[in-house]
C-alpha cells in the first residue's frame with residue numbers, strides 16, 4: 001500500500017514538473033525569437049579561405065572499425081590546412097579514463113598536443129564530456145588528467161576549465177566570428193527547448209577555396225533551416241557541405257530510458273506529446289535540397305536510423321556516412 005502511494009506521488013510530481021516546463025516553453029520560445037531578431041547579422045566581407053579540409057569523426061554513435069569506441073556523443077577533428085580543431089569532446093557516459101574520445105584519438109593517431117583550437121558547439125552533456133560538465137559548466141576530454149596546450153577554446157556560453165584538463169580558459173563567443181582565415185563560427189541562433197531550456201549553439205563554417213562553405217554542426221538544435229539562412233546572410237560563397245548532427249530522433253533514439261526516447265523529449269521546442277516528427281525530417285530535407293550541397297553527412301548520435309535512411313534516399317550520391325574513424329575529405 002505504501003509503495004502504491006509512493007508511486008502515485010512520484011507520478012504526480014513528474015506530471016507537475018512536465019506541466020511547469022510545458023508552460024515555460026511558450027515564454028522561453030518568445031524570448032529566444034526576440035533575441036534572434038535583435039541580432040544584427042551582416043555579411044562577412046573577407047572570411048578568408050583554406051585550401052584543404054577534412055573532418056574525422058572521433059566520437060559518434062557508429063564506427064567504421066570494431067576497435068573504435070562509440071557513444072551517443074560528438075567529437076570531430078576538423079583539419080583546415082594545417083590547423084587542427086577539436087570540435088566538441090564527446091559524452092564519456094561511463095566516466096572512463098581514458099575516455100572513448102582519448103581511446104579513439106590514440107587509435108587514429110591524433111594527439112592532444114597537436115591541437116590548435118577547441119570549438120564547443122553547445123553546452124550539452126554529449127558534447128562537453130558528461131553530465132557533471134553540463135551541471136558545472138565545464139568541459140572534459142576524459143575523467144583523468146589531460147594536459148591541453150595553451151590554445152584558444154571557444155564556446156557559446158561561459159564555461160570554465162574542468163579539474164581534469166586545467167589549461168586554456170574557454171572564451172564565450174555568441175556573434176558570428178572569424179576564428180582564423182577561412183574558419184568562422186556562424187554565431188549563436190537562440191533556441192529554447194523543452195526541459196533543457198535556453199540552448200545557444202554555434203556551428204563551424206569553413207570556406208574552402210574553389211568549393212564553398214562547409215558547415216560542421218554539433219547537435220543542430222538551431223534547426224538546419226535557420227543554419228542555412230544564417231550562412232547565406234554571412235557569406236557570398238555557396239554552401240558546399242552539411243556535416244554533423246541535426247537532431248532527428250524520429251521512430252527511435254540513441255538515449256532510451258526504458259520505453260522513453262529521451263532525445264525526442266528534450267530536443268524540441270514543442271510540448272513532449274508533439275515533439276519532433278517525420279514531417280520535420282522532410283522539411284529539413286527539402287530545405288537542404290534547395291541549397292543543394294555536394295556533400296550531406298548526418299551524425300547518427302542524435303538522429304535515428306529511420307532519419308539516416310530518409311537522408312540517404314533523398315541525397316543519393318551526395319550522402320556520405322558519418323562514422324568514427326572514417327575521414328570526410330572535402
Ligand SMILES: [Zn+2]
Nearest residue numbers: 126218219302
Ligand atoms: Zn548532441
Ligand SMILES: [Zn+2]
Nearest residue numbers: 122124219221
Ligand atoms: Zn544538444
